Amino acid sequence: MQLILPMLVQGAQMALVVLLAPLLTGLVRKLKARLTRRRGAPVTQPWRDILKLLQKEAVVADSASWLYRAAPYLIFAATWVAAALVPTFATHLQFSWTADLIAIVALLGSARFFLALAGMDVGTAFGGLGASREMMFATLAEPAMLLITFALALIAGSTQLSTIAAVMAGPAVGLRVSLGMALVALIIVALAENGRIPVDNPATHLELTMVHEAMVLEYSGRHLAMIELAASLKLLLYLSLIACVFVPWGLAAPGQGLAAHLAGLLAYLGKIAVGAVALALFETAIAKMRVFRVPDFLGIALMLGLLGTLLLFVSARL
Amino acid sequence: MLEAATLLAGALIALGPIALLFGGRAQTALYALTALLAAGLAGLALAALATAATARLTLPIGLPWLGAHLRLDPLSAFFALLLGLGGCAASLSAIGYFRHSPEPRRTLPFLPAFLGAMLAVILADDAFSFLMSWEIMSLLSWALVLADHRAEAARRAGFVYLTMAAFGTLALLLAFGLLAGPQGAYTFDAIRATPRGPLSVALVLALMLLGAGSKAGLAPLHVWLPMAHPAAPSPVSALMSGVMTKVALYAFLRVVFDLLGPTPWWTAAALIPLGAGTAVLGILLATVETDIKRLLACSTIENIGVIFAALGLALAFRADAMPAAAALALSAALFHAFNHMAMKSLLFLGAGATVGATGTRALDRLGGLIHRMPVTAALMLVGALAIAALPPLNGFASEWLVFQAVLLSPALPQASLQLLVPAAGGLLALAAALAAAAFVRLYGVAFLGRPRSPEAAAAREADRPTLVAMSLLAALCIAAGLLPGLFLDTLAPVARQLLQARLPAQAAQPWLTLTPVAAARSTYNGLLFALFIALSAGLAAVAVHRLASRALRRAPAWDCGFPQDLPNSQYGAGSFAQPLRRVLGTTLLSARETVAMPPPGDLSPARHTVQASDPAWAALYAPLAGAVEAASRKANRFQFLTIRRYLSLVFALLVLLLLGLALWS
Amino acid sequence: MTHLPLDFAHLLAGSLVLLSFLMIYQDRLSALLDVFAAHAVALSASVAWQAHLQQAPHLYLTALIALLFKALIIPMALSRIVQRLRIHREVETVVGTAPTMLAGIGLAALSILLMMRLTAGADPLAREDLAFALTVVLLGLLMMVTRRNAVSQVVGFMSLENGLILAAAGAKGMPLVVEISVAFSILIAFIVIGVFLFRIRERFDTVDVGALDEVRGERG
C-alpha cells in the first residue's frame, strides 16, 4: 500500500491531466462565448479537434528538417511530464521528488525552446516572428517566476511543490501581503506563458498580433494535435499550480484513504472550474495589448515578485 | 602523481619547440600526441581527485632562492581535469581543423605549449611560478589569436587582448606583492600562514577581481573577450573560452578561498552583484550579436558571471559560518565551470565546423545547415540546450544548484545580503532566460530554416576528428546532465579542502537524485526527467503512429498563403533580436535603429541599420584610450624641441632641485 | 692674518659674476665676445690669486691657460667665424634682456642663499668662492638657454666652464688632474664644436641651432 498508492496516484494524475486539459480549454472557450452572448462550441470540442487532427495526413514543408517532426512529441512529452509533477488532488505523487518548482518551470522552458526552434525550422517570416516574440516574453516571465518561487520558498523553506502545498495548507502561514503579490505575479506570468489575453490572443490568426499561433502556423495533422494538446496541458498546469500553492485545501495527504482522494479530486475539479470562470471573465473584460506593451505588463510581475520577496524579509525582521 | 603531472606539463611545453622544428610535416601526429597527453592528464587528475591527497614538489627553476614550488591538491586536480578534457577535445578537433592550414607553424607550436602553460598555472605553488606560467599562458594564447594575422580584426583583437592580459598580470603582481609582504615570502605556504587585516583583504580581493576577473571576462573587463576568443582558430577558441577562463577562475579560487584566509562578509556583497551584472550584460550582448563566434564568446561572459555570483554566495556563507551552504554554492560554481567547459568547447568546435564549411561567421549568411551537416547540427543542439540551462542537460543541473544556493540566502544574518541575493537571483534567472533566447536565435538562424547564402547551401559536414571531439563533449554534457550526483561527488574533495565541508554524498541518494540540502527541501533528478520525457514522447509517437495516422506529405511552406522564395524573407539574426533589443537593449546597449526611406518616386532601396554597443567601451575604454592618446600627443611635443629648449628643461630642473634643496635644509 | 687676501679673492670672484651679468646684458656679438674675454681675464686673475693664497704653483698654469685660450684665442676665433660666416651681428634673445637680468639676479640670490644655508660650517674663503662660482655657472646656463644663436650659446657654455674653474681653483689642494682635465675638456669641446660648426656651415646656411632643428626623422 505504501508503495502502490503513490504509484496509483501518479498514474491517475497523468491520465487525468491529459484528459482534463482539452476540456479545460473547451470550458474556457464556452464560457467566453456565453459571456459574449454566443452559444459557443461544446466543451468537448477541443478533444474532437484533436482526434480529428490525429487522423489526418500531416503536411510538412519541403524545407523542414527532422527537428520539425520530432518537436511536437518532445513538446508534448515535456509539458506532460511537467503537468504530471504538479500536485493536483494529492500531494504524495510517486515521482514528485524528481523535480522541484524550478525544474518544472525549466522543463516548460525546454518545451518552449523546441517550439521556438520548430517555428524557425521551415524558414518563413511568421515562424521567426513568433519565436522571437515568444522568447522575449519568456525572458521576462522566467525571472518573475523565479522570484515568485523565491517568495514561496522563503515561506515554506522548500521548493518542492508537495512541501509548499503542505505548508500553505497549514495554519502557520496566515494572510500575507507577500503572498498576495506573489499570486498576482503568478497570474500575470501564467497569462503570458499561456498566450492568453492581454499578452496574446489564442483565437487570433491576425498576422501582426500572433505569437504562439505564428510559431505553429505550418503545423498540421498529428503534429498540430500534439502541440494543441501540449498548449492545453500547459494552461491546466498553471491553473493547477495556482490552485496547489494558493488554495491547497482538499489535497489528499499521504496515508489517507480512498475517500480523501476522491474528495481531493472533486475539490480539484472545483478549483479548476473556478479558475476557468475567472480566466474567461478576465479575458472577456480586457483587450489585447500591443506587443511592446507586454514587457511593461511582465515588468509588473517582476516587480511584484521582488517586492513580495523583500517584504518577507521586512516582516521577518519585524 | 604530481611528478607525472609535472612531466606532462613539461612534455606539452616541449612539444612547442619540437613542433616548430618539424613544421607541418608531423602535424597530425603532433596534435594527436597532444590529445593523448591531455587525455592522460584528465585520467591523472581524476585519480588525484579520487585520492584527495596533496602532493608537493620543488624544482630548481624560477625564483632563484625559492625554486619552483608545485603542488597537486584537489582544487588543482579538479581544474587539471577540466584542462585535460577540454584540451583533449580541442587537440582532437585540431587534427582535422588544421589539416589544410597553409601556415601550420602559426598554430602547431603554440597549442600544446598553451595547454602546458595552463597546467603549470594550476600546479604552481609559489607566486613567481604562478605568475610566470600565467603570463606565458597569455602570451601563447595571444600567438594563437594571431594565427590569422592577415585579418585586421585579429591584429586588433590580439593587441587589446594582450594589453588587457598585461593589465591583469600587473594586478595579480600587485596582489601577490601584498600577499607576500615586504620580505618577499612568495611561497603559497608562507602566504597562507600570514594573518592579514581587513584593508589588506579588501585590496587583495579588488586586485584579484581585476587580475583574474579580466582574464575570466568579468564585466567591465570583458571587452577583449568577444574580440579575442572568436579571432582565434576554433579549437583555440574552444580552449580559451572553455578552459582558459577556468584557469582564471582557478586563480581567483586559489587566492581568495585558499591563500587569503577568512574573508569578511562584504567581500560577497561586492562579488555577487558583479557576477550577476556580468551574466546579464554578457548574454544581452550575445542576443544582439550577429557573428556566431562572437555570440559564443559573449555567452562565455554570461557563464563566468554566473560562476562568480555563485562564488560570491560561497564567500557569504563561509563568512557567516554556514559551511554546508558554502559547500553548496562552491560546488555549484565548480560544477557550472565544468559544464561550461564541456558545452562551450562543444559549441565552439561546432561553430568552427560551421565556419569551415561556409567560410563565414555572419549568422545572416547561414541557415538550413541541419540538412547539410546533420551530425554537427545534432551535436550543436545538445550544446545549445545545455548552455540555455534547460533540463535535462548539464547546464540546468548546475544553474539549479546555483538557485538552490540563492534560496539558502535568507539564513544570512546581514540585511544587505538578504536584499541583494534575491535581486541577484532574479538577474541570474533573467540571464538564463536570455540565454535560451540567444541560443534559439543562434540555432534557429544558423542551422534551421533555409540557407541564406550559396556557401551555406553548399556546406559540407565537418571533418571526422572534430565530430569525434564534439561527440565526446556532447556525451559529457549529457552524462553530467543525467547523473549530476556522480560529478558532484567527484568534486567534493575540493569543497572539503577549501571549506572543510561538502554536499551530502549524492551517490547514496535513492535513484541518484540530486539532493543539495535535504530531500524535503529540494530535489532534482535529471535521469528520471530524461527517462520520462523520452518515454512519454516515444509513447505518444508510437501511439499516434499506430492508432492514428502516419501519413506524411511534403509540400511547399504555407506561410499564411503568401510564401516568399527569397531566403532573406526569413527571420534573420537581426530581426530575431529586435524585440529584446528594443526592450532591454535600448538603455543597456544604447541600441538604435534607423530607417533611411527614399522619398516617393525614388527607386533606391530603403536602408535599415541597427547599432548596439557594449556600454563598457563607451564608459571606460574609449575615455581611457583617449586619455592615453591625448597624453602621448602632449608628451610627443618633447620630441620636436630645439636644443635650446632641451637645455631649458635641464636648467629648469637644476634650478628646481636647487630651490628644493634651499627650502629643504 | 688680515682680511685683505680674502677680500681680494672675494673681489675678483665678484667681478666674474659682474662680468657674467654684463654678458647677459650685451646685445651685439662683438661686444659679447669682448666681455667674454674680460671674463676670462678676471678668471685668470682670480685663479692666480688663489694660487698665491694656497701656495699652489700649478694653479698659475691654470690661470695662464685661461688667459691664453679664453681671453685671447677663442674670442678671436669666434669673431673670425662671425665675420666669415656673415652671421647676424645682433644677439638674438628669447626673452628680453631685462627679464633675463632679473632671472640672473634671482639665480645669484639662490646660489648665495644655498651656500649660506648649506655650508655654514665650511671654510669661509671656499664658501664665498663657491657661491660666486655657482652663480657664474648658473648664469652661463641661463645665457645658453636664453640666446638663440650658436655663437652666444657657445660663449654661455664657456662662461659656465669659467665658473667651474673658479670653483676648482677655490677648492684647496684639488689635484692637478682636475685642472688639466678641465683644460683638456675645453680644448676637445672647442675642437669638436669647431668641427661641427664647420660641417654645419657646410650643410646649412647658418649656425643658428634653431635652423638645425628643422631636420628630424620623426616629422613627416
Next chain:
Amino acid sequence: MTPLALILAIPAAAAALAALLPGYRLTARLNVAAAGAAFLAALALLTGPRPAPTALFLADDLNIVFIVLNSFVGFTAAAFSAGYIAHEIETGRLTPATLRFYHAMYQVMMFGMNLALVTNNIGLMWVAVELATLSTVLMVGLYRTPEALEAAWKYFILGSVGIALALFGTILVYMAAQPALGEGTPAMVWTNLLAHAAAFDPGLLNLAFVFLLLGYGTKVGLAPLHAWLPDAHAEGPTPISAVLSGLLLNVALYAVLRFKMLMAANPATLPAGPLMAAMGLASLIFAALMLYRRRDIKRLFAYSSIEHMGIITFAFGMGGPLANFAGLLHMVMHSLTKSAIFYSVGQIAQSRGTQAIAALRGLSVSNPRLAWAFALGVLAIAGLPPFGTFLSEFLLVTSTFARQPALALLLALGLLLAFGALLLRLTQVLFGEPETTPAPVRASSLPVWAHMALVALAGLHLPGALVAWFQAAARLLG
C-alpha cells in the same frame, strides 16, 4: 699583467692599432679580437682573486657586474658590427676610411667605459665617462647625413652641459671631503670617501649630489635630461645604438650609484633614494607615453631604453635587498635584451632598407627567423616571461607594492603604458602582408640568439653563485 690592467690595456692598445692599421676588414677583426680578449680578461677578474683597492683602481662585487656585462656586450656588439658594417660598405653608406676611424673609436669608447668602471678616483671616473661620451658623439655622427649630424650635435651640446654639471658636483664632493681627508688625491679616492662620509659636510654633499645626479643623469637618459638619447640611437650605426643602450647608460648609472652610496653613508644628507625613484618614475611614464607616437623603429627602442633606465633608477632609488637585486638584474637583462633588439633591428632595417615602422609590416611572413628573434626580444623587453626581465619586474613590483603601494601603482601604470605601445608596434611589424621583398641579411644572428638565450636562462634559472654575487652587490648598494 693583472686582469684589471688588461681590461684597460687591451682596448687602449687596440685603439692605437686600429688607428694605424690599413683596411677595414683587418680592423674589424682586430676589433672583435680585442673585445673578445677584454671579455676574457673580465671573466678572469671575476673568477680570480679580487685585487685590493688602490688609489686608482677598485674591484668589488658591484663594479665587476658592470665590467663583465660591459665587456660581454662590447664583444657581441663588435662581432655583430663586423658583419653589419660590411653591408654598410656595400650600400655605400660608409667608406673604408671612416671604418678605420670607427673601429679605433670603438676601442676608445670601450677603454673609457672600462676605466670609468674600474677607477677608484672620482675625478678619473669623470674623465673616463667624458671620454666614452665624446667617442660616441663622433660615432653617432658617422653617417654625416643631416639627421646624423643633428643628432650628434644635440648629443654633444647636451652632453657637454652634463659634463660641466658633473664636474661641478665632483669638485663639490672634493670640497666636502677635503676638511676630513686633507688636501690632494686621498680626498678623491672613492673608498676613502665612503669610509669617512659621515664626517663630511652634509650640505655640500647634498649640493654635490644634485649636480652629479643631473650631470650623470643626462648620460643615463633620465627624463627630462634625455633629449639627446633617442636621436643619437636612431641616427648612429646600429651596433653603436646597441652599445649606447646596453653599456653607456649603465656606466653613467654606475657613477650615480657610487655617489648615492656616498650619500647613504652620511645620515645627515637628504635622502637620495626618493629623488632617484621620482626621476626614475618620471622617466618611465614619460618614455612610455613617447613610445606611442614613434614611427622610426630605432627611436622607438631608444625611448624604451629611457623607460628601462627609469625602472632601474627607480629600483635603486627604492633600495633594500629585493629592490636592489631587482635593479641590478634588470639592468643586466635590459642590456642584453636591448642590444639583442638593436641587432635584430639592424638586420631588419638592412633587409628592408628602411627604419620606418610602417614599412616593416609582415616580418613574420617575409623573414620568419628574424621575426622570431625580434619578437622574443620585444616581448622580453616588455617584461614577459620566461625572460629575466619578468623576474626582475616581478621582484620590483611586488616588493614595492608591499612597501609603497602608491609608487607601485605608478610603476605598474608606466609598465602597462609601455607594454601597450610596444605591443602595438610589435603587432604592426610582425603581422600583415609584407609590402616589399626582403633583401638578404649579412650580419650574424648569433649575437642575438646568444643574448636571448642568456636572458631566457636567467628568467628560468639563475645559478646560485650568480645570485649570491648579485645579492652581495645589492647589499653594497644598501
